[in-house]
Amino acid sequence: MNYAELLTPVHQFLLCRTPQAWIDKAKEPANLPVLLQDHLLCELKAAQTAMLLLRKYAVDKEGSLALLEWLKPFEDFAYRFIGDAGSLRNSVKLSRNLAGRPDVSYSNDIIEKMVLLIREELHHFYQVLEIMQARGIPYTNISAGRYAKGLISACKTHEPQILVDKLICGALIEARSCERFAALAEVVDAELGQFYLSLLRSEARHFEDYLTLAQQISTSDIQPRLKHFLQIEAELIQSPDADFKFHSGSPI
Numbered sequence: 135m136n137y138a139e140l141l142t143p144v145h146q147f148l149l150c151r152t153p154q155a156w157i158d159k160a161k162e163p164a165n166l167p168v169l170l171q172d173h174l175l176c177e178l179k180a181a182q183t184a185m186l187l188l189r190k191y192a193v194d195k196e197g198s199l200a201l202l203e204w205l206k207p208f209e210d211f212a213y214r215f216i217g218d219a220g221s222l223r224n225s226v227k228l229s230r231n232l233a234g235r236p237d238v239s240y241s242n243d244i245i246e247k248m249v250l251l252i253r254e255e256l257h258h259f260y261q262v263l264e265i266m267q268a269r270g271i272p273y274t275n276i277s278a279g280r281y282a283k284g285l286i287s288a289c290k291t292h293e294p295q296i297l298v299d300k301l302i303c304g305a306l307i308e309a310r311s312c313e314r315f316a317a318l319a320e321v322v323d324a325e326l327g328q329f330y331l332s333l334l335r336s337e338a339r340h341f342e343d344y345l346t347l348a349q350q351i352s353t354s355d356i357q358p359r360l361k362h363f364l365q366i367e368a369e370l371i372q373s374p375d376a377d378f379k380f381h382s383g384s385p386i
C-alpha cells in the first residue's frame with residue numbers, strides 16, 4: 135500500500151497538521167486506553183452518522199428498520215454493555231439490499247456510498263474492540279470530546295443546507311482521522327501502528343465520498359462553506375484543550 139499517495143490529498147485538504155504536543159501525549163502508554171476507548175466510540179458514531187443520513191434522505195420505512203437492526207448489536211455493546219468482539223464479528227454486514235426512495239434523486243448515490251462506509255466503520259469497531267480485549271483494556275463508555283460537537287454546532291439548521299453542512303463535517307472528521315492515524319502509526323508499537331495504517335485507505339476514501347456527495351446535493355459551489363468549516367476544524371485542532379481524546383486540540 136502506498137501510504138504517501140493516500141495521505142497527500144488529506145494533508146492538502148486540511149489546514150493544519152496535528153500539533154506535536156498531541157502526538158507526544160498520545161504516545162504515553164498511560165493514555166492508550168482512553169485513545170482506544172474513544173476511537174472505538176468514534177467508529178460507532180461514524181456508522182451512526184452515515185445511517186442517519188441514509189434513514190433521513192435515502193431509504194423507505196422498511197429500509198430504515200433494517201438499518202436500525204443492523205446497528206443494534208453495536209449500540210447494545212456500547213450503551214448497554216451486551217456482547218463482546220466475538221458476538222459482533224458476524225454483525226458487520228448488512229444482510230439485504232436497500233432500495234432508494236423514488237422522490238429523492240440522489241438516494242441511490244447516498245445508499246451506495248453510505249452502506250459501504252457503515253460496513254467499514256463497523257468492521258473497524260470490531261477490530262478496535264479485539265485489540266482492546268487482547269490488551270486487557272476494559273471498555274468504558276467515555277464522554278465525547280468537543281471536536282464533533284464543535285463542527286456540528288456550526289451547521290445551518292434548514293434544509294437542504296443542513297445536509298450539505300453535515301456531509302462537509304463528515305468529510306473533515308474522516309480526513310482528520312486519517313491524518314491522525316498516520317501520525318500515530320509512527321509513535322505507537324508495531325502491531326498498533328500496522329492497524330492504524332490499515333485504516334488509512336478507507337478513511338481517505340470516506341472523506342472524498344462525503345465531499346462528492348455534498349457537492350452533488352448542493353445547489354451551489356460548496357467551496358465557500360467548506361472553507362468556513364476548514365477554519366473551524368483547524369481551530370479545534372490547534373487551540374488548547376484540557377480533555378485528551380482522539381480528535382482533541384492541543385493538550386494543556
Ligand SMILES: [Fe+2]
Pocket residue numbers: 177180254255258333337
Ligand atoms: Fe473508521
Ligand SMILES: [Fe+2]
Pocket residue numbers: 180255308336337340
Ligand atoms: Fe471512516
